[in-house]
Amino acid sequence: MRAILDLLPEELPGEGYRKAQIAHWLYARGALDFAEMTDLPKALREALDREWRISEFALVEAYPSRDGSVKYLFTLLDGKKTEAVYMPYENRKTVCLSTMVGCPAGCSFCATGALGFGRNLTAAEILSQILAIAHHQGISPREIRNVVLMGMGEPLLNLQNVLRAVRVMLHPKGLALSPRRVTLSTVGIPKGIYRLAEEDLGVRLALSLHAPDDETRRKIVPTAHRYPIAEILEAVRHYYAKTKRRVTFEYTLLEGVNDHLWQARLLAKLLKGLSAHVNLIPFNPWEGAPVEGTPKAGILAFAEELRRLGVPTSIRWSRGQDVGAACGQLALKVPRPLTFKPTLEDAGR
Known part of the structure; x- marks a missing residue:
């Protein structure tokens, strides 16, 4: 079948x-x-x-958060598992999708990286996350108007399947999403960024930078040993030149590691001349994490220093932390599931 x-x-x-x-x-x-x-x-x-x-899942488990977001745990047909997060806002509905089982990147601040790599998801498994979430929420899949490929996995290391899924998302007879409503996050795989630019789908690119210098980045992002920042930024500039889409730089603040004000100043210097937006992410704790997050006062000071230097900056205060759904927490560990099987009997829910 x-x-x-x-x-x-x-x-x-x-x-x-x-x-x-x-x-x-x-x-x-x-x-x-x-x-x-x-x-x-x-x-x-x-x-x-x-x-x-139609469905790629044997079982779907839903974990509602106090803040209204919902974490979904999917058991795939081969028994492996992956996760996604539904985040309703006043004027939009957003889903954070996974592209892999686990993740090979191994970033020190990310619980998913601690799981290691399981396998790539197919295009069908990526899209099926949207259909299952919409079904459970009792809405049309086309009511979900924002998709971020920021869940489990490194999308650019599963690019063929990701591109096929994104084409269905953008297709007028598919999910009919605007390209600006689809964001792909990467830890920085230059070859993949160039390929994504040449595909010219017009989606948004988010680069998980997390440090303004190679020495610091190598301590927390293992792929930095292979891809220096200068090489990644060259690919990012090409992406912007090709797509004219402003690039977001994701930066998880870790106490005593990458949160010094001199690093904010170095980051501002690094991004000078780029059409960029910095998204600061408070560290979301998880069991066994080898790092600690920067306190709120330090986060605010880092943001203020970037803004003072003319860098557009926002702070992404995470949702779903109480059910392990916040950024960096996806690790297949959540309590008290509410389960449903994606069958015809559930269609009226």
Whole structure:
């Protein structure tokens, strides 16, 4: 049985009109069972059910946070697990998706990195996260208007599957997202950044920098031993020249490691001339973490120093920390699951 979400809308089974109907059921109505597609001929529905599957999950577990966000734990069909986070805001609904089981990057401040690498997710498994979350929330998948590929994994090391999933997200008969509503986060893989630029999808790029100098970065980001900051920034400049999309620089503040004001000044110097925005991230604690986060006063001082030097800066105060859903906490460890299986019986929820 094949994964139907691995297909672009124009590749779906059936003739042109039927392809459009199937795409509408999948991405506008969020169907998780072919029997729901009542305007398709019965014979076609039965054939689809024999040959194709919609959901890529054996089980979905939902962990609601006090702040309204929800962490989702997905058991894949091979028994491996990954996670995503739903974050509703007043004027938008955002999902943070994973692109891998675990992560090979191994950043010292990230619980996912401590898990190590499991495997890449397929395009269908990436997209299925959106459909499962929308189903559980009782909304259309197209009501989710912001997607950030910032969950488990390094997207640029799974680029073929990520690109295919993003094309479905942007496709007018898919999720119909605006490119500016899709953000891809990377620890800095220059070859992948160049490839992403050449694909010219127009999505936003977020670079997990976390230090303004190679010496500090090597202490907390293992990939920095292979890719120096200068090489990464050269690729980022190419990306901006090609796409005209401002690049976000993610920076997790760690006490006594990368939070000195001289490092803020060096960061400002490093980004001079770039169309950049710095997103400061308070460290979200997790069991066994070898680092500690910068206190709030230090975070505010670091932000103020960057702003004083003309660098657009914001602080991303994390959501979902009480259920292990905050940035850097995804590690398959959360309490008291509310579970559901993605079946037809759940469709009315």
